Amino acid sequence: MSQHFLGLLTAALVISGHLLVPINGDTDSPDVSALNVMYKSLRSPSQLTGWKSSGGDPCGKSWKGITCSGSSVTVINLSGLGLSGTLGYQLSSLTSVTDFDLSKNNLQGDIPYQLPPSSVHINLAGNAFTGGVPYSISEMSDLETLSLANNQLSGQVSDMFGKLRKLTELDLSINRFSGNLPQSFGSLKNLNALYLQNNQFTGPVNVLASLHLDNLNIQNNQFTGWIPDGFRKINNLQAGGNSWSSLRAPAHYHTYDNGKDDRSSGYKRKSSVINGLAISGTVVVVLFLIVVMLALMKKRKKSTTSLHYIDESDNQGRSFTPLVGHDKDFKRMGSSSSSAVDVNFVPRFTSIGLKHSSSKPPTSERSSSFSENEFKIKLHSKRSTEPINAGAMLLVDLQAATGGFSTSHFVGKGSIGCVYKAKCVDGKVLAVKKMISSSHGFMEVISEISRLHHPNISELVGFCSESGFNLLVYEYERNGSLHDYLHLSDDYSNPLTWDTRVRIALGTARSLEYLHEICSPCTIHKNIKSANILLDTELNPHLSDCGLASFYQDTSKILGPGYQPPEYNKPSNYTIKSDIYCFGVVMLELLTGRKSFDSSRSRVEQNLVRWAMPQLHDIDALSQMVDPALRGLYSPKSLSRFADVIALCVQPEPEFRPPMSEVVQALALCVQQSNLNKKLGGELSTSRRSEDSDYYY
Template identity: 65%
Template sequence: MAPYLSLPVLLIISVVISIAIGALAKTDQPDVSALNVMYSSLNSPSQLTGWSSSGGDPCGKGWKGIKCSGSSVTEINLSGLGLTGTLGYQLSSLTSVTNFDMSKNNIHGDIPYQLPPNAVHINLARNAFTGGVPYSISQMTDLEYLNVASNQLNGQLTDMFGKLPKLSVLDLSFNRFSGSLPQSFRSLSSLKTLYLQNNQFSSTVNVLSTLPLEDLNLENNQFTGWIPSKLKGIDNLQVGGNSWSSGTAPPGMVKASNTGSGGNSLKGNSIVNGVAIAAAVIAVLVVALILLTFMKKRSSSSAHYLDGRFDEQLSQNRTFTPLVSDDQKELKHSSSISMKAFERSLSTGLKRQPSEPRKSFNDNEFANKVHSKRSTNPITMTSYSLEDLRAATGGFSAGRLLGQGTIGRVFKAKYADGKVLAVKKLETINDSGGSSSEFMELVSGVSKLHHPNISELLGYCSEPGHPLLVYEFQRNGSLHDFLHLSDEYSKPLTWDTRIKIALGTARAVEYLHEVCSPSMTHKNISSANILLDEELNPHLSECGLTVFYEDPSENLGPGYNAPECIKPSSYTMKSDIYCFGVVMLELLTGRKPYDSSKPRMEQSLVRWATPQLHDIDALAQMVDPALRGLYPPKSLSRFADVIALCVQSEPEFRPPMSEVVQALVRCVQHTSINKRLGGDLSASRRSDDSDSYY
């Protein structure tokens, strides 16, 4: 009997052992897929022993440079292996990777937008990366070490450092970064080591003065101004090769102390400097007394500027929030402007009072713009008066009308100093009888949206009956107008520009869907709401205005509505993705989403194009004739594949926007490879900087 009973026991034991061995050997599938893509993108190098372009078991088979914990990949260290190619587009799937070291290779292309999201240590130094630092780093809250030194990175740093409290080492040296340092550097409360040498950074370094730095290298840039006294106490400070101001710093800029390093010490000149500072203070006091006397005389006559409307506003005891500079402390919840502040503003004709002169807006300024931290504090962005905006828009005249949508009209505002803004009149609020508090809640929500591909809200007007939103002005108008209303004198969008527009817009939608908390649907994605700046970078507009879209099917133009959107409650993020797919079809074909002038079977763009997306010959016939055949066939095919996924009739089969972004990055990589190999796209390298659209 015993041998008979032992047989099932042995079978059970063998099954358990088999399962255990399989569990130990099998790597998580998302990790395997990401490494497969990475291997192919690196040109399948022989140095990576054990690696494969499909399938495999990195943890169980000991792939070179890979370390695991159980079935999860936790470390990728491929430093100094002479690797070429790119990093691929699926790194965001590596959610357990904490150490990512690809330094000392010859990897090129842009740094992928999505890196391992929970990485603690990232080293990409000494490669051939181009472009900038991906904005997605702003969400990597566990990051402690970031090194991108000795590459070919360029452009300005965006404000991506506000949520990196653990970052202790940041090395950006030996690149081509330019512009001023981002204000979000102030939030790097754990930063000990900062290397910025051998770049083209400019302006001052005041944003670094409060950081707990122990090692700072600023050599060989274009920094100006004075070195803050707190920085002079850093043990390892290197500042040569810049254009620092000589002489005595303004009062408050440099404290007379004997701490410092090398030639930065103030010792020996303290008496002379003290006398100079004292003389300067006395001179300032004398001038202040003269100005005070003048202002007292002027204040009595200034009262004539007060009209009836403004008196009424004061009598209602409204609270106004002043515009403050970044160096000032944040306003407390109950803060308001005193009457003295109002008296000072009278001499400017009751216009808004900026803390510093504003320049006309462009995309470079956006990249350097200071974004306020998300909080429940009062809104501190610019509050415009109705009088000011009415004057700047010519009384909201038809000649200044830029566009009209379901929720209101947009006007061009021009100022004497050359500044140009876009003013949106929210007529929907007036029609629905919305309250002032509801409008201010809306402004508060929209003001928290900060992304390079989302139209930036610059200010607002909350005067009763006149809810207005003030945005940055984009000189090239909307993508819809660029594609469908251009005349024979307009330069068509090249293929790489179209992919750039699609990728930038996808990243904006990804930000709304997957970065914002809580996540947001847009509900009005269309080519008319994608604005193009001077360099044809896309900016998605009307973000955060979903409260007005009670029935998205009425807001979206014909041809954009997803099949499931029969009733308003059925609109989801997957409906946004469908709309984005329609925009991609517009970029591919140059056609409108719905065109009644076409034959009946071709009027709906989705219905006409979808069956042909996987037919190579038919696809070539669909492409916008304006491209004149100047596109890489492989890139075109991948672009069409992404469209086919986005416009699936069943929403559950549409991919999340993060996957769309990764697929479009792949399209960009194929376009770049084609250019390097001398492909036919090179003939399309024409200037896309068209003349001012408006």
């Protein structure tokens, strides 16, 4: 009997010993999980031998393309395997990966927002990626080589290279990048090779002049200006196919013309007599311009002393001028005698720094020309001590473009101001927020807003502080707010599809992740609600009112009913976790189609969070909560995960709410698992504008 018992005990210990073996073998579990997600996102290709969609042991079982050091994955090399699909959302878990190469495949969608954070070499060239350069690259201080060549990337390259001091090779060639080169290129002191050919870059290349490059290819773009003299030292330079200036460069501008002419030395050979004549001529011209300027100022002052609001009816059929220039100098374009305000001149801008104590820019600055690049906000996560770069606009110009802030241009009223539509002659439309508060601290707020730059944040393009007016100017989003789209739309037969709702949530979450975790110091929004999420023509979300928290004296009145987090009873109690709660309420609006608070419903259903919270983990109840306008066309698994994220965000205890980086990862998974078939998706694709565009892939 005792021997039989001992035998059973021994067998049990052996079995339990086997059960205690780690499920992932020799490989760290976060690495396994990340590779599982990646495998499924790559559509589980057969050429990835050894890979699994769940579990497995990449280091112990030698998965194809995977190299390990100990239990950590350090190299992923899947180049040229004919892979398709996307890269997944969990790459940030691969904390030990230094070499990440998926070049020469057929990968599509956006490059993931998060890549392996410790990467030294990244090669994603030769795919079909769209979108831009992921901002997470800006934090990869160990990165030495980055190749994104031969894709379909587009837009302006963000100013995000300041920390990449070890970068030796950067290849952005054969894409669709546009705009001026980022100023942070100038900080890449170890850069040896830069390839920018076959894009649509514009503007000068002066920022590259101080780099010690051996290889530079900038051919077949739209660069202008002169080739810097510093390029003479570059061993392999290719600069053809651009719009270099044929005029002689200024004396201080050191250039060379493809090795044929040293213009700087040419200027040094000018005789002193000619120099004297030139200086004399310059003095005469300057005096003449001063006289003309004084005359124009006197005329302008006379024409604007009786300025009042313009009745929209007085301007029927008249065109409004653009408020933003496009790499051209602004010039006076005539006048109109039918109104006290000249609506036919192009407004002028200036770059106003905080060093100016006066809210009205000096005359000498107000008359300067302004290019589109100067009007852009530099992308830099840390607070800058440099003068701000938002464009200062003249009050008379904004009054003209909004019809004197007439009711016909009125868009809506918020807690800190009213918004008006500004019409432009070239078809461009801007939104002008007329602030209610005083001018105290207004320029500091402009500085705060100007440091925020993210694809899902409404970007400030200008401001005005004159004659008691404090105005903020933004891009105008033609599809209005998410609140209006969900709750005021008559298009019941064409609602937002489920895929689009999840992508709106993901884009908004990414904007909050940027504010909370990327900006330094971090920024609390304090006014997260569906009315502050604006939708562009492609239904991409843009979070508005960022950087305006200092204007919110009473957050409960700002947020409105239904959004207040449980912990809030005074302004000091509102924290980053409170923002996350409010975002959870917005997600509930997307899921249910209901308002955050609806007094027309029965008392138990009026407060959306209180009504929905007990039902979020009940599958049957959840299916009854979904917006009926969706007509059941959604992925149940995606819906369930979406509800799980909501439940975490609206938890009563702030400390248990997840950081936005985790919310972003969870929502990215919801997007991937929203697997409506093409036919059903097509039936709803008529919702206003391009709802099902793969903006986040």
